[in-house]
Amino acid sequence: MCRTADLRRAVLAHNDDSAQALREGLAARGAIAVNLLSSPGSGKTALLETELALARERGVPVAALTADLATENDARRLARSGVPVQQVLTDGLCHLEAVMLRGYLAGWLPQDAALLFVENVGNLVCPAAYDLGESLRVVLASVTEGEDKPLKYPTAFGTAQLVLVTKVDLAEPAGFDEAAFLANVARVNPGVEVVYTSARTGLGAGALLDRALAVRAGTPAHRPVMTTPAVAAPHRPPVPDHDHDHDHDHDHGDGSGHHHDHPAPHHDHGHGHAALDPR
Template identity: 75%
Template structure:
């Protein structure tokens, strides 16, 4: 058992090194990385498409990299925004790693890019432990997923700089208890902002973009009580 934990520590420590290097490289070129994590089907692709379109309308230079185990469906959808988009197929790996991300950005990311949105693999377990050199880590959950989601995935929600609720247009129909959800988020990540959105109705669209731009401009980002991701594997 110790050997497995030690190996995991080693893998995460190496990832953290790459992440710090990538963060410094991106900062040097004036780009900000936003890491989007959620379960499959949360609606993050629909919201991201609108955020990219909004950015383009504002004249901002943005790009997106989307990761999946298979298919290029999400990249096709995101490309409709007009922003540069790259699909990463992970060949069965349930998360992105900093080294992998850096390799895909090399020679591809347009020079003047101000914001890079990374749509991580749909999974709230594996991706939570890997720093991608992001300046803003966003965890999304739809109203259909249940108010106890933050308690079931405390690492993912506990390390978030921002929590986004999606599909609020059907909240009443599915009996979503917003107060209970907020209380559960606060239990694992006190003080983190919870943003309500609906891609269908346009609610909250542009707000994620604003938070990302602020983070890139040096605004104070919420500091989770939890330690850095790799610390969760030290015990």
């Protein structure tokens, strides 16, 4: 048992070293990585499609890497935005690791990329333990998944620096208990920002992009953690051409906060090539 624990610690330590090297290499280029975690079917790809399209419209140079056990379906969807996209096929591995990510980025990530969005494997268990060199960790949960998700997956939600609630247009038919969900988030991650989104209505469009750009500009990804739990008031950016009244009363807290070496063959759905700092 001890030997297994020691091996796990060694693997995680190796991954953390690689992650820090990747973070420093990206910073030297003026870029940051954003790690998106969720269970399958939460709407990561749909949300990312919107954010990539908005980035292109605004002239923000971004790139995206999407990981799946099989198929390149998500990469094809994301590539429609016109930004550089690459698919990672993990061949059964349930998470990404920093060494794998560095292997995929070397020689592919465009030199001018300001943001790298990483759509992790759909899983709230294994990916939560692996730092990918991200500067912003985002966890998504759809209203159809149940309000207890933060309690069932405390590592994923507890290390998130932003929580996105997706598919909120389905909240009423799904019987989503907003107060219970926010209270559960606050139990594992007091004060973390919660943003509501809907790919169908456009609610929350651009919130992820704005937060990522703010972190790149120097805004701390981790907000000060409160000493006592409090439910964070969800941030709802105004959405043009949609009349949605989602007023709720919540206390607003100001607080919030991660191994196989498999560089695999490239599946390139984008353009632009520049070597990543190999440190």
